[in-house]
Amino acid sequence: MQKILIVEDDAAIANLIKINLETEGYRCTCAFDGKAGADLIEEEHFDLILLDIMLPEIDGYELLEYIKPMGTPVIFLTARGNVDDRIKGLKLGADDYIVKPFQVGELIARVEAVLRRYGKAGQKLAFADVEIDVVSRTVTQAGVPVELTIKEFDLLVELMQNKNVALYRERIYEKVWGGSFMGDTRTLDSHIQRLRKKLGWENYIRTVFRIGYRLEDDT
Amino acid sequence: MQKILIVEDDAAIANLIKINLETEGYRCTCAFDGKAGADLIEEEHFDLILLDIMLPEIDGYELLEYIKPMGTPVIFLTARGNVDDRIKGLKLGADDYIVKPFQVGELIARVEAVLRRYGKAGQKLAFADVEIDVVSRTVTQAGVPVELTIKEFDLLVELMQNKNVALYRERIYEKVWGGSFMGDTRTLDSHIQRLRKKLGWENYIRTVFRIGYRLEDDT
DNA sequence: GCTTGCATGACACAACTTTGACACATCTAT
DNA sequence: ATAGATGTGTCAAAGTTGTGTCATGCAAGC
Numbered sequence: 001m002q003k004i005l006i007v008e009d010d011a012a013i014a015n016l017i018k019i020n021l022e023t024e025g026y027r028c029t030c031a032f033d034g035k036a037g038a039d040l041i042e043e044e045h046f047d048l049i050l051l052d053i054m055l056p057e058i059d060g061y062e063l064l065e066y067i068k069p070m071g072t073p074v075i076f077l078t079a080r081g082n083v084d085d086r087i088k089g090l091k092l093g094a095d096d097y098i099v100k101p102f103q104v105g106e107l108i109a110r111v112e113a114v115l116r117r118y119g120k121a122g123q124k125l126a127f128a129d130v131e132i133d134v135v136s137r138t139v140t141q142a143g144v145p146v147e148l149t150i151k152e153f154d155l156l157v158e159l160m161q162n163k164n165v166a167l168y169r170e171r172i173y174e175k176v177w178g179g180s181f182m183g184d185t186r187t188l189d190s191h192i193q194r195l196r197k198k199l200g201w202e203n204y205i206r207t208v209f210r211i212g213y214r215l216e217d218d219t
Numbered sequence: 220m221q222k223i224l225i226v227e228d229d230a231a232i233a234n235l236i237k238i239n240l241e242t243e244g245y246r247c248t249c250a251f252d253g254k255a256g257a258d259l260i261e262e263e264h265f266d267l268i269l270l271d272i273m274l275p276e277i278d279g280y281e282l283l284e285y286i287k288p289m290g291t292p293v294i295f296l297t298a299r300g301n302v303d304d305r306i307k308g309l310k311l312g313a314d315d316y317i318v319k320p321f322q323v324g325e326l327i328a329r330v331e332a333v334l335r336r337y338g339k340a341g342q343k344l345a346f347a348d349v350e351i352d353v354v355s356r357t358v359t360q361a362g363v364p365v366e367l368t369i370k371e372f373d374l375l376v377e378l379m380q381n382k383n384v385a386l387y388r389e390r391i392y393e394k395v396w397g398g399s400f401m402g403d404t405r406t407l408d409s410h411i412q413r414l415r416k417k418l419g420w421e422n423y424i425r426t427v428f429r430i431g432y433r434l435e436d437d438t
Numbered sequence: 439g440c441t442t443g444c445a446t447g448a449c450a451c452a453a454c455t456t457t458g459a460c461a462c463a464t465c466t467a468t
Numbered sequence: 469a470t471a472g473a474t475g476t477g478t479c480a481a482a483g484t485t486g487t488g489t490c491a492t493g494c495a496a497g498c
Binding site: 095 | 345
């Protein structure tokens with residue numbers, strides 16, 4: 001789960017952003033002036049910072065210079081029409097800006113775009129307690145990293161992209177192994193067993209007799 | 220010198236952009252429809268593509284899907300008020316958008332921001348305790364300068380521009396060495412080892428078996 | 439219900455591939 | 469000339485994968 005810091009002196013706007021991002025699955029913290037923002041950045045790590053320019057104590061530009069070396073992406077919040085601010089922000093190294101007032105959809109799209117850009121929000125697939133990130137090719141189960149081999153990984157992706165669909169063994173084989181399916185070998189079965197074992201998914205990966213396998217929700 | 224492709228059916232706008240960017244020191248090529256754009260992309264490499272959405276032959280979205288896998292950054296050109304277009308563009312992986320009509324200053328700021336973001340224009344990259352300045356080609360670790368060779372430096376940049384992304388060895392090789400990947404040689408591996416050793420990054424630079432390498436945040 | 443014919447689970451193992459470690463020859467720039 | 473940089477080969481170690489064997493389970497026909 002990604003953590004986002006919102007530095008914005010207008011509590012109403014800050015909370016609006018917070019609520020919307022939290023419904024999207026991000027964890028948010030608010031700071032109402034530049035000083036408080038700097039303190040929070042010092043204390044804990046954030047994946048993204050939304051930064052208002054007009055701030056009491058320390059202004060947005062100053063804070064930006066402080067943040068930049070840490071490599072944390074920053075999106076500026078700027079008032080309508082302040083073209084100069086936007087340009088200055090981008091020149092200083094901000095990753096994007098959002099003009100207030102903004103539409104919620106745009107806010108989310110930009111946040112996702114920036115996180116994706118930083119490789120922190122790769123294309124993710126989730127099922128049960130397992131989450132897989134296709135870009136970094138990492139798998140976590142209940143937050144714990146799981147080591148999978150290439151074939152296991154590709155097989156899992158294929159299954160998770162087709163939840164609750166009975167996949168014919170030929171189709172799985174062709175997708176994961178590339179070539180065409182060769183009849184009687186224990187190859188596919190072995191890999192299914194290995195996946196089941198590693199994830200403890202004896203009940204989720206069901207075998208469909210004479211057909212293939214299915215990744216199943218309930219019981 | 221950076222090369223920029225402008226895909227825009229309105230010749231007046233295309234030329235306006237071209238002239239302004241060229242005075243900033245970029246080399247520009249124009250394409251007036253999607254088909255022509257695709258052909259040019261096929262032929263030569265661009266550092267950035269400015270892409271109109273409304274295009275004859277092939278529209279901007281389609282072209283974007285074609286460009287994305289190549290890793291070239293894209294800025295969308297969109298008409299005022301088309302909020303849906305902007306969001307769709309960002310979701311599809313565009314790096315930014317510019318609303319027509321635009322101010323020249325903003326155009327340039329955004330172009331520079333995107334190029335900087337991709338490390339193609341001078342910018343600092345940071346990861347863990349290491350900071351690198353692409354322009355001066357200097358690296359410091361915990362504030363202490365580190366001497367890297369050319370290949371080591373380029374390799375490090377490639378890794379740091381793709382934090383948490385599993386990079387295929389072919390891709391790394393082609394990016395850092397230029398030519399196409401030649402099968403079984405220990406070249407890439409050797410340089411990875413040397414980097415690991417110099418930075419003490421045995422745990423940050425993870426090998427992804429049978430895939431390549433990944434620069435990893437945690438664990 | 440029982441038997442038969444297959445399909446799949448479980449498991450072990452050997453062949454194979456990939457990477458780490460290291461040494462060394464070549465190359466380049468001063 | 470010399471020192472550093474770079475590419476490549478070798479060997480060992482580690483990881484991956486396909487396959488065979490045997491046991492178990494499923495479905496259908498008798």
